[in-house]
Amino acid sequence: MKHCPNLDCHGLAKFKIVSEFNDTAKICSDCQTPLVDGPAPRPNELGGRPQPDPDIELVPILVARDQAQLILIEEALDMAEIPYMAKGEQIQDLFGFGRLTIVNPITGPVEIYVTSTDVDAARQALAEILD
Ligand SMILES: [Zn+2]
Known part of the structure; x- marks a missing residue:
């Protein structure tokens, strides 16, 4: 480390x-x-x-239905260089900002959060997925 x-x-x-x-x-x-x-x-x-800094305002932008969609979301946000966090039923802790690492298979929906300043950029980056 x-x-x-x-x-x-x-x-x-x-x-x-x-x-x-x-x-x-x-x-x-x-x-x-x-x-x-x-x-x-x-x-x-x-x-x-x-x-994460509690002063950062996190906004949920969408919920990934499954791991396949989560991977698409991750790729789109990485490409756009937008930091994000994910929280799911089987993920008790919020991930730190940065690349999301899935250790265990995700079976439930996973909510994706970005900072309030990145909401517009994130929605744009995810437009195809959200359709
Ligand atoms: Zn540095």
Whole structure:
């Protein structure tokens, strides 16, 4: 585990989360700062996941019916570089911002959230899926 030590990192500025990377990464993908070893410091050590800033207003934009649709949504949002979170019946914790990693098969609907400032861009990116 490595993390970005740059306090001016724009990933950090936008989401108030220090970016973490696996050991093969050498520079921060957000700011190109060389990474340092160890997990990112976080205020809440209990969670184990980076917690989104509660001040960020999250807006649910759609509900994925199944995992196939969820993958389409993930691809569309990744292409548009829109950060998002997903919450489903079988996912108790909100995912951190960034790429959604499905460890267990999802059987129930998954609600997709973006920040209030990204709603329009996200709706555009997902227009084909929403039709
Ligand atoms: Zn950075």
